[in-house]
Amino acid sequence: MKISLNWLKQYIDLNEISTKEIVDKLTMSGLEVEDVVDENELYKNLIVAEVRSVAKHPNANKLTVCEVYDGKETLQVICGAPNVAADQKVVFAPIGTIIPNGNFQIKKAKIRGVESNGMICAEDELLLSDDHSGIMVLDSDLKPGKPITEALNLNDVIFEIAVTPNRPDALSHVGVARDLSALFNRDLNLPEINLKESKVKAENIASVEVSDFVNCPRYSATVVMNVQIKESPEWLKNLLTKIGLRPINNIVDVTNFILHELGQPLHAFDLDLLEGKKIIVKSTEQENEFVTLDSKERKLPPNTLMICDAKREVAIAGIMGGENSEINPSTKNILIESAYFNPSSIRKTSKALQLSTDSSYRFERGTDPSITKYAAERAAQLIAELSGGEVADGILDVYPKVIERKEITLRYQRVTKILGYEISKEKIHQILSRLGLALKDIDENSLLVSVPTFRPDLEREIDLIEEIARINGYDNIPVVPKINITLEKKTDQQKFEDDVRIIISSLGFFEMINNPLESEWEARLTGNPIFLANPQSAEMSCLRTSLFAGGLNSVKRNLNYGIRNMMLFEVGNVFQKKSDSTINTFDDISEKQNLILILSGNEEEKSWYNEEKNFDFYSLKGFVNSFIQKISLDNQLTDSYYSSENEIYSYHFTKNFKNQLVGKGGKVKKDVLSKFDINQDVFVFEFDLSALKQITPDVKKYIEPLKFPKIIRDFAFVFDKSVQYLDVKNFILEKASSLLKSVELFDIFERESLGSDKKSMAFTLEYYDESRTLTEDEVDKDFNYLITEISKKFNAKLRG
Known part of the structure; x- marks a missing residue:
């Protein structure tokens, strides 16, 4: 602005x-x-000069050699303007002058072989307009040598x-x-209104009706008769030009002047073009079209606040008038609109039409409803003075429900406490009074402040304190001495969370943070929903029972953005009902902290040295085991593997501490993924961090590297589907000799050729002794014995 x-x-x-x-x-x-x-500064050194004579340039058809008198001497100047002539008064830039447009310095030069000692300026070169058709010709009464800052009133x-x-x-x-x-701390002097009204009553020649008081709480109007449309006086044109406005005529220029003087937008209608000499303010019921002052036809959406006459729309309220009632050279009688419109209504319409004006810019931020009458009368007075018109007696003012001033109590001690230093009561009173606020009920401890309607931003005591601070000067706030702050030590729980995040991040995972609220169907995937009493939406109606649904939603969002390869984790709280009964208190809800790991897409991209590899079940298992190992629980947790389907996993495994479940995950079923619009495999594992934290890690001891070779044996059996991996592993460890140190499952699959109720599991067995080298015979003896025992125990068949 x-x-x-x-x-x-x-x-x-x-x-x-x-x-x-x-x-x-x-x-x-x-x-x-x-x-x-x-x-x-901008027009420094620019002066009035007189063109004494002009002659054709000997070497250029479009150039003129001028003799220019600058008040002291006559100089030869080359000019390219077609309108330069002898005896003209012009704007002259002597050598050394900086030209405003372009910021370049005038130097002595030779133009086509002829010397030039300065420059005669056009309006665009002075930033006075866009006109470059010729030089700027000044009033002939001006004396050469006079600074143009004085001659043209360019001293602002x-x-x-x-x-x-x-x-x-x-x-x-x-x-x-x-x-x-x-x-x-200086007085503010507002213009006084001295209207000379005619005997004709405004209410007898025009009327105002408002049918939408929500969007137009107040509408004021004055009538000026017998106006003469003409050019505005220099003082008015000069003020408008200085702030970048183009003068139009004395009526429109006054409305623009009032807008920038008081902040109250006005609109002048040709009263004789208003059907029924009537103004009706109402909102449209359906979409229609309207031609605005800029001659553009605009589509108005339903519920657009419009200014109408007895038959048609004549203006888009608060934004722009229409062609059908604009001021024109034959206008004689005008009606001046000065209204207060609901900011949200104007903002909505301006956005819908993609049309922003000086008026809408102010209306949509909030104008002063108390100033409409004053602004209308101020405009009527100026228009009457500049057009020779007569102001009709009275003002048309529709204001059924007055917008009252807010009252706020301000406590002096509160000012001191908030700002950190004391401001005298006298200073506080002075600041608030100068800002236009009325002071009431002043006592030793506080005062009651009546806030004018032009300050809608002042609603609370803290707003008044901010006004005092900014006017008194933020630089007056004293410097606070340096304070040594001791950071609070982290709790064991915080340290554990930090360790978990560091470990997971070091494995290549990226952290996600999801909303702890989810929909009912998402909550039912993993638990018994806990409903909110007043949810914001159906999508956030329950507390999450797991991190599962939030994690899959993050996968979905990444896929929507074209990111197909993901390693994600989240640490967050989940909530479960302690029983199926109704929740009466918070004691009926359990809250614990979980960790979820999610893999999807490619584990390795295709390259010249490597084939593409997707994440799979064993990728998930590897990362889970790496995490367990890094928090020193690798030898304390046991695994269970399940190939049968459950509600969300097609096959999965668990991590257990003794008989307690501390984690579960696997490959997510495709029908579950389809509910989240996910079209690629996703592998998930969710830990109960609250349970993990309760496990005390074994003390790590140094183990001397093995000096003797290991012997590795593999076998695979076809089992009934009901047989669990952990049962087989425990049986092997029980029956084997002390030479067997490790049993690991390295393959599991189902195939029709094995039988519909069969599955294959393959194991790796590791034999060694810390004190000697084993023989093949003793290992084979134990190995063959295990084959026999497994076959008997589980009715299993050894695969070749």
């Missing part, structure tokens, strides 16, 4: 205050000044201010002046 310093000075005395000080104070108070344009300073969305009150010159009034 652009703010003119000269314009600001109409409302506050800023004499003897430097531009730098204004910039610093505004920025430190929250109105950040992003750019400053000082016209006295323009601030570019970034206004945050919570400060709609600062979107005007008066709003910024109000902050400066508080910052420098």
Whole structure:
């Protein structure tokens, strides 16, 4: 937003205050000044000059050799403009001048062999307009040598201010002046209204009706009769031009002036073009089309707030007027709209139409409902003065439910506690009063503050304290001495969680964090759902019973983004009912911490030295065992393997400590994956970390490397499907001699050729002795004995 310093000075005395000080104070108070344009610096050395004579350039058809008098001497200047002529007063840039547009310096030069000692400027070169059709011709009464900063009134300073969305009150010159009034403790002077009204009553020549008070709580209007549409005076055009607006005519320019003066958007209708001389504010019921002032036909969605006359729409409320009621050269009577619209309504319409204007920018952030009447009368007064019109007696003001001022109690001790230093009561009163807040019920400990409607952001005591802090200056907050902070030591549980995360991350897994709430069907996959009393949605209606569903949702999201290879883990709390009965207290719920590992996609990518390899059941088993080993529980947990299907795994295995289950996982069934829209294999293992933490690891002892060779034997049997791997392993260890040190399952599969109720399991047996070398005979004796015993015990058949 652009703010003119000269314009600001109409409302506050800023004499003897430097531009730098204004910039610093505004920025430190929250109105950040992003750019400053000082016209006295921008147009430095540019002066009025007189063209004494012109002659054709001897070596160029489109160039002219001019004799230019700068008030002291006559200089030869080459000019390429087609409109240059003798006796003109022009803007002249002597040698050494910096041209505003392009920021280049004028030097003595030879152009096509002829010397040139300066430059005659066009409007675009001075950043005064986009016109480059010719040089800028000045008033003939101006004296050569006069600085153009004086001749053209280019002595302003323009601030570019970034206004945050919570400060709609600062979107005007008066709003910024109000902050400066508080910052420098100077009076704010608002323009006085001195209307000379005619005997004609406004209510007799126009009427206003509002049918949607939710989106239009207040609508004010004045009527000005017998206006003459013409060009605005120089002072008004100059102010608008300085902030980047293009002057149009005296009526439209006044509405733009009021918008940037007070922050209240206005719209002027040609009253004679309004059917029935009536304004009706209502929302559309269905989609329709409307032609706006920019001659574009726009599709209006249903429930768009519109300004209508007795028969048709004439403006999109708060955004842009229509062609059918715009001010034109023959306009005689006008109606000035000054309303307060619901910010959310304007924001929604502006977004739907992809149309943002100066008016909508302010309305959707929140204007002041209390200023509509004042703004309308201020505009009527200026229009009457500039157009020769008459202001109708009275104002049309529809305001059925007044928006009241908020009242907030401010405690002095609270100010001191929050800011960390004491500000005197007098200073607090001064700051709040200068900001336009009314002080009531003042006592020794507190005061009651009445907040004006132009500050919708001030709702609580802490908001008032922030206002005091920013106006008094954040740089006045005292420096706090350095404090030595001793960090609290981590608990054993926190250390255990950190160790788990470090171990899993070192294995190549990436951590995910999922919502502890899930849908009912997801919760039922792994447990008995615990329902929330007031869920936000069906997708978050239950506490999670496992990390399983959240993990599969993460797999789904990754697949949607084209990431097919995943190694994911999560550490989080899960919840279960302690019984099937109704939950009455938190004691009926158990909470524990779990760890889930998820593998999906390729374990190894295809390359010139390697074949592609997918993650499989044994990949999962390997990572699980690596994790168990790294937390020193590798020799304390036992495995159980299951090939029969359960609810979520097609085959799986468990980790157990004595008779306690501490982890379970395997290959997820395809019909479960299809519920999550996952079209590739996923392998999952979930630990009960709460249970794992309770296991005390065995003390690790150094074992001397084996000095004698091992003997390895393999065999495979066909078993009934009901036979469990752990039962076979325990039987082998029980029947074998002390020479057998290890039994491991290395293959398990089912095939139709084996029989529908059969499965094959293959084992590796490891023999050795720490004190001698074993013979083949003694190993074969034990090995063959085990074959016989397994065949008898399990009715198994040795595979060849």
